[in-house]
Amino acid sequence: MSQILKCSVNWCDSTSENCTENGEDVTFHTFPKCQNIRDTWIDACKNDDEDWKPSQDSVICSRHFTDDCFRQTKPRRMKFKSTPTLHLPKKIVWERSLRDQVMMDYLRALNDKRRLIKLLKEKLLMERRHDRRKT
Ligand SMILES: [Zn+2]
Numbered sequence: 001m002s003q004i005l006k007c008s009v010n011w012c013d014s015t016s017e018n019c020t021e022n023g024e025d026v027t028f029h030t031f032p033k034c035q036n037i038r039d040t041w042i043d044a045c046k047n048d049d050e051d052w053k054p055s056q057d058s059v060i061c062s063r064h065f066t067d068d069c070f071r072q073t074k075p076r077r078m079k080f081k082s083t084p085t086l087h088l089p090k091k092i093v094w095e096r097s098l099r100d101q102v103m104m105d106y107l108r109a110l111n112d113k114r115r116l117i118k119l120l121k122e123k124l125l126m127e128r129r130h131d132r133r134k135t
Pocket of ligand 1: 007008009012013014059060061062064
């Protein structure tokens, strides 16, 4: 198996080349066939493309699973029905157009530090407001 595996979770930079955790190799796990569990995995990835579907080679790294998701075998095997729960990105639910708008503003503000800081603060506020609505 010489192919480099890359974790499908958005913002996770685990690849089979670079990754150990607590001295143990991070393992990579292909998406389950069972549709329900598969959907949970897909949702956990929070891909920017909402219609994203994993390919046959898509994997999620072991950092997103609690220890009890694994059988104590070498190499580690995942238990049936395990779903990723750790180190997952928060879903950013801004309307896509709004997100693009914010990006444009960032780009324009790059040469204007004060404006950039103001924008960043607004973004933080927006995220906090969103978090509050959720709870
Ligand atoms: Zn990962």
